[in-house]
Amino acid sequence: MFSSINIFGLKRSIFLPGLFIFALIVASLLIPGLSPYSEDIRGAVHFEESNLSPSFSHYFGTDAAGRDIFTLTVRAALTSLGIGFGVVILAMFIGTPLGLIAGMKGKWIDEIIMRIVDGFLAFPPLVLPLIITSALGPSINNIVIGIAISWFPWYVRIARSQAIVLKNQDYVLASRSFGGSSTHIILKHILPNSLPPIIVQASIDAGYAILVAAGLSFIGLGAHPPQVEWGLMITQARAHFLDQWWTVTFPGLFIFMTVISFNLIGDGLRETLNLNNREE
């Protein structure tokens, strides 16, 4: 369904942040083989080298346990991006079908689904992931579940509003006039056409998910050693950052750049995908 998107037609606004994310994934996969400090990824400590400032042997310096911050920061991208993708995929998988069904069927089905959704949305943004992860116990998987559960309502809403608009499109009416069933119409017509705004939302949310996960890890609800995750790195270094600025700056910078990148990709996708619409 994306064959209509021409890679070379992608806006530069997608290209650069996309390249950053791609490079980050590649680097995080390769770093265990390339870094002389790859042991640190598994939790090795070298107290004799603790709190070294950035240098040619340690690009981002070392932390209080003597671990190479460059290696850890790059590797942490894998965890953090995994969380980001995990959250949006899960939220999309829960939210989109519900939204499409609500929008297509209307009436009491719509009513019930939207009541539930509004119930979820009644919580202040960070409270639900907090409650869910503290109930399920601190771990990365639970963070993903916690954030996804509190975010899927947004996907329900987008999918629903798409379905409501799309179900009256002529091609849907035509399909119905040929005897197309609801399932056929949802799968062939409504879903493919409602995906662009959902994907735009997902790419923006992927960034925020990383941010929220970092926040939860920061307060001890997420990753735990020896896992490497940006939020956790910042927590562990937070007593030190006044004297050893590099300990929190680099993970922080990577969170920042990743979130911004996903946001730019989202914006770029929005423009690119809109090219296919009649309102050029």
Next chain:
Amino acid sequence: MLKIYSISCQRIAFIKCLFRTLFTAMFVILISCSKDHRNEREPNTFVFVTYDDVKDWDPGTAFSLEVLPLSNMYELLLWYDATGDDPVFIPGLATSYKQSPDGLQWTFQLRKKVKFHDGEDFNAEAVKFVVERNKSLGRGASYIWNVVRDVRIDNSHQVTFILNEPAPLDRIVSSQYGAWMYSPKITDIPEDSLRNGYDGGTGPYRLKKWIRNGEIRLEKFDEYWRGWTLQNAFSNVNIRVVSEASTRIQMIKNNQADYVTQIPIQLLSSLQDVKDVKVEILPGWVNHFYLLNTKKYPTNDINVRRAIAAAFDRESILRYVYKDVATRPVGFIPATVPLASSPDSLIEFDLNYAKHLLNKADLPDESPEIIFSYVATSEEYHLTSLMLLDNLRKIGINMRIQPGLWSAIWEKAKYIDTAPNIISMAWWPAYASPSDWLYGLYYTQNPPLFNLAHYSNPVMDSLIAEAWKNEAFHPKNAQNIYKEIQNILIEDCVAIPVADLQIWAVYNSKIHGIRGNPAYNTLLFYNLARSG
């Protein structure tokens, strides 16, 4: 298809994102630097910043961080001064005391014209009341009174303690927990009020206000019997709870605090050069160690416990984490505590040996998981956990780290189901004797209070009791028994000693009167003053 987003929406969304991200990035910095602008520094207010709050305001049962405010609100019959080479007892609420030749009767002359903060007179009846109430409550450090059979009121200001067996009662009445003298009027106070902050002492400061997890405000007690003669003494003391170490550092650097505790030792060197900040190492009787749960799988297996001890790289931790604030432990009791002795040897760091021990354990699990709990406010524990995690990984044990607030991890550690396998522990004694460590930590307790290793050994129990009996008149015997006990602890591998700590006092250099007395893990505000 509907165009959901307009251009302006996109911009707003982007700017929002930018701000949210920036905000979150700043969040860390903000919470670390958060300044309380309401707090205008008054010259006669002393600001003490600590990392956790008081849990128990009852002077008869409090047995933890309460020592800081309570030792300023309450007084003892005698003070134990361990600053010099020969410890001496200093008169407190008792002016003098003498013991019978058999050591079974101790008579104390009580200070006259002393009033409790609630207006009651301090007298013989109050002393009898305190001892009997603490004994009957049976919580906290009440065990210190176990040897006392009766308190006899000789006259309004003289009491005689009648003991079951000879014991060094002067050390007991100068205990830093469980020996505070408080007003008998406490029985009129409803439970609720006790829980929300109570003060019935005779000390120089009285409780003015308590904001839970925020601040304890003390004000000077005008009718304090010693009087207020010190120039520039503090009429108010604010004890503030700040859990972030970096915030505490900021506060001392910015002159928002006069004294801060629990500064990560690795960061002390950077504070030494800061103007107006003084870092002083004072003698202390505090040690850090890790208790190994003897009842919970897989540390219920002695070989697993020994393997963990052998995987514990104490030397690195001492050298790089505790630096010169701590000394190498000789046993389970700080070396400078009177009558302290040491076991024959400690289990030393040896990964091969650890691996060998683990194989001997023959566990059903290929790679067993153990849980390590520590007080999150301590950077030293945190770094130690990373060291142990790494070493245990090398011998094939998965360690799961659970940092938490002391109150939370303590509560969990009391019950086998929720207890971790390893828990961080810092100990300072109620009274200065090895038996305090041993009785508090390794004597059979059901349910456990501080015996978080869930260790129970009848031989150990009787040895601890016997050593204690010998302390008063056969100190050499006592010392030998303490050695024997510690050999058993090594043998059973109940705990891993890490460091004998000194007190690292970080305070404003204008403050005078800070003196280290290892017998009391507190700061006596009455002696302090601010210069210029």
Next chain:
Amino acid sequence: MEPPLITLSNISKTYREGKTEVKALENVSLVVNKGETVGIIGESGCGKTTLSQITLGLLKQDTGHVRMIDENGKKLDEKLFYQTISSVFQDPWGSLNPRMSIFNSIAEPLVITRNFDKHEIKKRVYQVIDQVQLNTELLDKYPHTLSGGQRQRAAIARALISDPTLIILDEPTSALDVSVQAQILNLLKDLQEQNNLSYIFISHDLPVVMYLSHRIAVLYRGQIIEEGSSTDLMGQQIHPYTKQLFSSAFGKNKLDKAILDEVLDSSDQKVGCIYEFRCPEKLTQCANEAPNLIKVDSGREVACFLQPQKQTETK
């Protein structure tokens, strides 16, 4: 005479949204015979699309019924109904799914019935695109790369693929350029001859309707006010509204646009003739009494008090 292919009898439809009600169709009856094109002419908003959607089964009428019968006079079951009747919509931008290739769009009716294998579908698609004179290279393309005319050809191909007997064409050319319009109209005419199709041809454009239709029904505010063969109607219009339509379409005065935009809702429940307030020839009774649709000649019906009486007199 063969029975009619499809019969609509007394169809009424009112849209309700909250409190507002829009009476879109009232008591509309229509028959279409085999091989015949019935044109439906009316201003925008008069209910043409509503009628086509009810005929297609996309919309449920409030009253009345749609009946389709096979050669033996039996009512068609649902599946056969969908294969027998088909449609082309007004807007070739909206009637093709932008995320579906032209091939898949054209093949969709066959895929839905599931009776065909891949090979058969492909064969059939090539047949119909040949009929609508569409280049095979376009099959892999997506709608947004096609021109309006190409898209409408694709939509017609889709309508043809299940080999229907009746195609409902709802303004199939009104969104197209004039030059393309002519091509499409000719194509439709050719297809009708080749395949012996029946059309319901809906438009607001009278010359276009006249060009294609054998019979024409004039729809005004949800009611048929005049019906007759195109030649009869061209020769003589009875209803004043029809007259106005013809005169504005073939050169003379334009229709008053402002009046066209008015919406008929239930609040202005008129007792009299619905055309009364615009009628240049109204009688006094028109305000109080609504004229019925009356047969005035063979194949000629009209709802007006004026001429019908004369016509019946002469009869």
